[in-house]
Amino acid sequence: MLRLEHLVRRFGAVTAVGGLSLEVRRGEVLGLLGPNGAGKSTTLAMAIGLLEPDSGRVAYDGLGSPRSASVRARIGYAPQSLALYDELTGLENLRFFARLQGIRNVRDRVDAALDRVQLTPRAGDRVRTYSGGMQRRLNLAVALLNDPEFLLLDEPTAGVDPQSRNNILELVRSLADEGRTIVYTTHYMEEAARICHRIAVMDHGRILDVGTLGELIARHGGATALVVERGEVHERKLVADPVRELAAVLSGGGVTGVRVEPPDLETVFLSLTGRSLRD
Amino acid sequence: MRATLAIVRKDLTLLVRDRGNAFFTFGFPLLIAIFFGTIFGGSGDRAKLPIVVVDESGGKVSAAFLEDLAADPLISVERGETREAGENRVRRGSALACVVIPPDFEAKADRLLSGASLELVAVVDPARKAEGALLSGKLNEVAFRQLGRIFTDPERLAASLEEARTLVRNAAGISAVDRLRFEALFTALESLGRRFAVERPPEGSPVPPPSGMQAWSPIHIDLQTVAAGGKQPANAYSVTFPQGMAWGMMSCVLAFASSLADERRRGTLRRLAVAPIRRWQILLGKSLACVMTGMAIVTLLAVVASVGFSVRIGSFAALAVAGLSSSICFAGIMMLLAGIFRTEGGAQGAGRAAILVLAMIGGGSIQIIFMPRFMQVISVFSPFSTTIYAVEGAIWRGFGPGEMAWPCAILVAIGVACFAVGATLFRRVEV
Numbered sequence: 001m002l003r004l005e006h007l008v009r010r011f012g013a014v015t016a017v018g019g020l021s022l023e024v025r026r027g028e029v030l031g032l033l034g035p036n037g038a039g040k041s042t043t044l045a046m047a048i049g050l051l052e053p054d055s056g057r058v059a060y061d062g063l064g065s066p067r068s069a070s071v072r073a074r075i076g077y078a079p080q081s082l083a084l085y086d087e088l089t090g091l092e093n094l095r096f097f098a099r100l101q102g103i104r105n106v107r108d109r110v111d112a113a114l115d116r117v118q119l120t121p122r123a124g125d126r127v128r129t130y131s132g133g134m135q136r137r138l139n140l141a142v143a144l145l146n147d148p149e150f151l152l153l154d155e156p157t158a159g160v161d162p163q164s165r166n167n168i169l170e171l172v173r174s175l176a177d178e179g180r181t182i183v184y185t186t187h188y189m190e191e192a193a194r195i196c197h198r199i200a201v202m203d204h205g206r207i208l209d210v211g212t213l214g215e216l217i218a219r220h221g222g223a224t225a226l227v228v229e230r231g232e233v234h235e236r237k238l239v240a241d242p243v244r245e246l247a248a249v250l251s252g253g254g255v256t257g258v259r260v261e262p263p264d265l266e267t268v269f270l271s272l273t274g275r276s277l278r279d
Numbered sequence: 280m281r282a283t284l285a286i287v288r289k290d291l292t293l294l295v296r297d298r299g300n301a302f303f304t305f306g307f308p309l310l311i312a313i314f315f316g317t318i319f320g321g322s323g324d325r326a327k328l329p330i331v332v333v334d335e336s337g338g339k340v341s342a343a344f345l346e347d348l349a350a351d352p353l354i355s356v357e358r359g360e361t362r363e364a365g366e367n368r369v370r371r372g373s374a375l376a377c378v379v380i381p382p383d384f385e386a387k388a389d390r391l392l393s394g395a396s397l398e399l400v401a402v403v404d405p406a407r408k409a410e411g412a413l414l415s416g417k418l419n420e421v422a423f424r425q426l427g428r429i430f431t432d433p434e435r436l437a438a439s440l441e442e443a444r445t446l447v448r449n450a451a452g453i454s455a456v457d458r459l460r461f462e463a464l465f466t467a468l469e470s471l472g473r474r475f476a477v478e479r480p481p482e483g484s485p486v487p488p489p490s491g492m493q494a495w496s497p498i499h500i501d502l503q504t505v506a507a508g509g510k511q512p513a514n515a516y517s518v519t520f521p522q523g524m525a526w527g528m529m530s531c532v533l534a535f536a537s538s539l540a541d542e543r544r545r546g547t548l549r550r551l552a553v554a555p556i557r558r559w560q561i562l563l564g565k566s567l568a569c570v571m572t573g574m575a576i577v578t579l580l581a582v583v584a585s586v587g588f589s590v591r592i593g594s595f596a597a598l599a600v601a602g603l604s605s606s607i608c609f610a611g612i613m614m615l616l617a618g619i620f621r622t623e624g625g626a627q628g629a630g631r632a633a634i635l636v637l638a639m640i641g642g643g644s645i646q647i648i649f650m651p652r653f654m655q656v657i658s659v660f661s662p663f664s665t666t667i668y669a670v671e672g673a674i675w676r677g678f679g680p681g682e683m684a685w686p687c688a689i690l691v692a693i694g695v696a697c698f699a700v701g702a703t704l705f706r707r708v709e710v
Contacts, residue, residue: 050552069557072554075553081545081546081549083547083550084545085545088289096288099285100285102281
């Protein structure tokens with residue numbers, strides 16, 4: 001279990017994270033969802049030990065600080081940027097990071113990581129020749145080298161094609177099924193809805209709410225929208241009981257189409273964080 | 280240690296695979312050493328010092344002076360009509376100096392035995408003071424030769440002696456005994472002049488080269504180069520290859536200082552920082568890679584110099600010590616730059632500026648002898664000049680352990696101090 005307790009981190013006058021508390025259970029994928037500047041990456045940086053919180057603490061299963069080598073050896077981290085060496089091959093990148101992790105059976109672990117992200121055929125090519133999706137998968141493979149109990153993934157699908165995204169999402173879910181504890185930050189609602197057991201919505205350095213998708217929708221999703229089409233006219237209204245309302249609409253005349261729009265994560269997100277632009 | 284060695288291996292691989300960095304670290308210093316070695320040691324004609332001479336005297340003595348000056352293998356003489364035109368040439372940079380022979384040059388030449396001095400005016404390009412000093416020496420040498428010409432020209436000698444006799448005759452405060460002594464001296468000089476008299480060539484015929492008394496010089500300098508234990512430099516490459524090594528190490532500093540900033544930009548530094556290793560291990564890995572590259576530069580250039588250009592390495596052990604000390608020094612400088620500057624542009628720009636300053640202080644641009652005294656003192660601590668000094672000590676200066684110890688100790692001290700400051704700054708960097 002990973003526990004973040006009352007984390008506070010300021011950069012000058014700006015409070016990036018202000019009193020954040022969160023608990024990630026074993027074998028769970030916890031989605032950290034928030035607009036730009038919400039404090040997601042800062043939270044991850046404190047969780048991995050890159051940043052020292054001004055106050056609060058990070059605890060891994062009752063272990064020590066994430067700054068200690070023994071704790072770090074149990075954490076896998078995929079940063080948002082493609083943290084790879086372009087002029088090295090995929091294989092060389094993995095071997096280098098494996099040695100850095102102090103892994104003994106480098107060859108086996110590197111082969112296993114390559115296999116998991118399906119890059120074995122291109123392992124001998126330099127990274128600069130990889131597509132964006134391949135680079136993202138390699139970026140994730142580096143995080144898997146030490147067979148980590150905890151995985152911190154910072155927007156691991158940013159800028160990839162649908163095939164690579166699907167591959168990464170399936171991989172993340174399978175990693176959780178193996179009992180790993182995963183924190184997953186993303187902008188993409190459908191990703192969070194698809195793979196996260198629970199989702200934490202954060203903004204302005206605070207957790208606004210945490211729960212399963214269903215719980216969040218129940219709490220913040222609001223009513224279902226019913227869209228009724230009569231020729232060129234589209235009428236959209238929020239309804240408490242969509243089934244009864246639908247029956248009533250259909251009993252009337254002139255209806256050319258009907259669409260039911262149940263609340264989703266995006267509705268929850270906008271409800272919690274507002275609709276103002278974040279630049 | 281395994282993690283540190285992994286960083287070393289990775290950085291060396293990246294350096295070799297980046298063609299630009301690899302060329303400027305290994306190829307460029309080699310080219311510099313070979314190019315300048317060939318220029319300074321080659322068989323081609325050396326460039327002469329171009330001067331403009333304006334003869335306002337127009338007499339026999341100035342003509343002879345001009346003939347002697349033009350015959351000098353180091354000087355290229357061009358006649359100028361006016362002083363203003365000559366100075367213009369100097370201002371435009373097409374001549375080193377404008378030498379003016381004043382109207383009273385002839386008269387003063389005749390009074391050399393009466394205490395007069397030949398006077399010349401030399402207007403020199405201020406940007407070429409070193410060559411100006413060389414020219415001054417040459418002018419002195421040629422002027423001195425005119426003294427010999429007086430003794431071989433009976434008419435001029437007689438006129439000079441008559442001038443001197445008149446001076447003694449009219450001088451107050453000279454005793455009768457002293458007057459007699461002067462007269463005896465003048466008579467002896469007349470006798471000497473008759474003995475060394477050279478037949479004057481017919482009018483219009485070329486002046487023969489000086490011989491006998493004309494060619495006499497009060498001092499003859501046998502210029503030899505220092506030979507420590509018989510190990511003086513075999514050729515110019517013995518001098519240029521140590522310089523190439525210093526330039527190579529500076530390129531190495533540039534490559535590695537910006538690589539840390541590059542890692543920060545890519546995010547790989549973040550990955551290194553979250554690995555279960557200490558921050559100092561990362562810095563040690565980077566520095567070791569830099570040191571090993573420095574040693575590779577020294578080895579490469581030493582092998583090429585030895586095999587391809589007949590440079591005799593005095594002591595391989597001393598060369599290894601000099602190379603290691605220099606590499607430690609430049610690795611420290613690299614760490615300092617990486618600690619101060621957080622971006623690739625900043626590190627590259629600062630690296631180039633540092634190289635320029637270190638090279639200038641070390642005599643790479645302005646010769647140390649022409650620097651102010653305090654700069655000369657500072658130059659002792661320039662890694663550039665100290666590296667060259669230590670490497671030369673190993674190759675041909677024949678330094679013993681005691682003599683090698685000082686420059687090597689200075690280099691290591693600079694390296695350790697820079698590393699300590701750089702590492703402290705770098706540890707504060709948020710990755």
